[in-house]
Amino acid sequence: DTGVSQNPRHxxxxxxxxxxxxxxxxxxxxxxxxxRQTLGQGPxxxxxxxxxxxxxxxxxxxxxFSAERPKGxxxxxxxxxxxQGDSAMYLCxxxxxxxxxxxxxxxQGTRLTVV
Amino acid sequence: xxxxxxxxxxxxxxxEAPVELRCNYSSSVSVYLFWYVQYPNQGLQLLLKYxxxxxxxxxxxxxxxxxxxxxxxxxxxxxxVHISDTAEYFCAVQSSYKLIxxxxxxxxxxx
Numbered sequence: 001d002t003g004v005s006q007n008p009r010h011x012x013x014x015x016x017x018x019x020x021x022x023x024x025x026x027x028x029x030x031x032x033x034x035x036r037q038t039l040g041q042g043p044x045x046x047x048x049x050x051x052x053x054x055x056x057x058x059x060x061x062x063x064x065f066s067a068e069r070p071k072g073x074x075x076x077x078x079x080x081x082x083x084q085g086d087s088a089m090y091l092c093x094x095x096x097x098x099x100x101x102x103x104x105x106x107x108q109g110t111r112l113t114v115v
Numbered sequence: 116x117x118x119x120x121x122x123x124x125x126x127x128x129x130x131e132a133p134v135e136l137r138c139n140y141s142s143s144v145s146v147y148l149f150w151y152v153q154y155p156n157q158g159l160q161l162l163l164k165y166x167x168x169x170x171x172x173x174x175x176x177x178x179x180x181x182x183x184x185x186x187x188x189x190x191x192x193x194x195x196v197h198i199s200d201t202a203e204y205f206c207a208v209q210s211s212y213k214l215i216x217x218x219x220x221x222x223x224x225x226x
Contacts, residue, residue: 040218043216
């Protein structure tokens, strides 16, 4: 499978615990994005990487959230001290910077439930 | 700031009937517009995109959309829907390198 891969698909955690999600983009895609989608809403942009550099972070990304993309390959999104409001689907997408406007390919997402 | 409005949260329609899902955007610059489909517990799949050129854009699964600059709209249409088209549909505008999504329209196709 050469699509965007996200793990785990589902995560249930207790409030206050830390969680980490992983995203493997399509090979050779140098742009990687994280979005968050809550029930009944469209995805909201969280952060963006070009290669290993994190170029933008949304105001939605509080200091409890951190994202990395070492070596410009896979990416991880960590949430510390989870809160019930963090319950959502976390989507990863990747694209190629061969022109400014190009298709972003999405993974199947990680659904987080904080109890 | 760019934004997208999808006025209809749910659109019920009978199988083989035509459907239109509405999308309006606000932008002061040239826009690049997209429609994505999301099946339950899945990621998003691109249906079609408008970057430039012809205002009528054809996509996958028989869907098409028309870019109307004067009305700032990008409505999605299909002449005859199938049960399998039941899903959530999102309109999006590209802002720099990221996508700004609408709140989605649930298409419910009934037999």
